[in-house]
Amino acid sequence: MITGKTKLLGIFGCPVEHSLSPVMHNSVFQKLRLDYVYLPFLVHPKEICQAVQSIRTLGIKGVNVTVPHKEKIIRYLDSVSEEAKRIGAVNTVLNKNGMLTGFNTDYYGFLESVEKHFSIKRKTAFMLGCGGAAKAMLFALLDSGIKTIYISDVEPAKSKELRKRSGSLSNIFVVDSGNIDVVAAECDMLINATPIGMKKGDGSPFNKKAIRPGCFIFDAVYNRKTLLSKYASDKNASYINGLEMLALQGAKSFEIWTGIKPPVSFMVKIIREELK
Known part of the structure; x- marks a missing residue:
């Protein structure tokens, strides 16, 4: 009452x-x-x-x-x-x-949810999306000893601004849209920090060929089963969504x-x- x-x-x-x-x-x-x-x-x-x-x-x-x-x-x-x-x-x-x-608290939520399933230290990651939550994810990865992070956004200026803000210019690299699949396919971890997947009929932020078998995928979307989750299953990749975060x-x-x-x-x- x-x-x-x-x-x-x-x-x-x-x-x-x-x-x-x-x-x-x-x-x-x-x-x-x-x-x-x-x-x-x-x-x-x-x-x-x-x-x-x-x-x-x-x-x-x-x-x-x-x-x-x-x-x-x-x-x-x-x-x-x-x-x-x-x-x-x-x-x-x-x-x-x-x-x-x-x-x-996004920083702590992301880090705790990921570390239950995946060891970040000395790994390579690709993050799509550079908005508010993505900023928290990037710093959490850096503080956990990530080796290299590739980032990309539909607004290239956001990626460049985030890289500059991080102060870690030696291990953060901006990737243009034409090279996402090639770079992502070599990474240990893929992160969807975009809204893609939230709506019925949405595609996947990462193409299927960009997913390496055995890699770890974090999908910030949690309100429905996404196409990205299906791709992860098809490619035998580990997958968690943003619900725990x-x-x-x-x-x-x-x-x-x-x-x-x-x-x-x-x-x-x-x-x-x-x-x-």
Whole structure:
């Protein structure tokens, strides 16, 4: 039951109605009997400054941040954590007595989900997509001892900007669209950090010939069985989608807000049930 003492959390995004974060967090609050409620807030790009101010004004304990606000919100915060500063993107905000601090839990969610299945150190990876979540993935890979990372985006300027931001010019290389298949076929790990696969009828971000038998594939898409997952099975490649990453980054945000470690397996279960 919501009372005058109930603490408010939420998510800022545009669009936001598809988000599974409200049902995931509210289910955990109910399970642990915590007096919190988590709501989705549709925040248009031009309204992000006012939305951030509302966190202070309304006494919102914290928010998650999704597209298209992960980069732009930084300028309106009082401080950002070290990993968020390096990445240049925030997906979690904590309000502590009116002081707003930004964090990036995508970094931890990606790293923990991958390391359960694959050893990153001294491997080569190819990442398609260079948006907010991809930035977190890149720094997680670098910090885990990746040998070489190839990156590509439909907007070449994004790839170049991300490479420059990383500061690791010796082991990060931008690949143009015409060479993706050839380069990817030599990599130990393939990462889809694009939305390709989210919609019914979508193709695969990687062509089948780009998948080397035995390689490891991380697909950020989690809302449906993708063509990429079929290609992985056909080529005897290991494959995981972004569902565990979603739960793990959410768990990290939960801990930042409440000081409590939530049951991750329960969060995964809730997401799977919602996707049925």
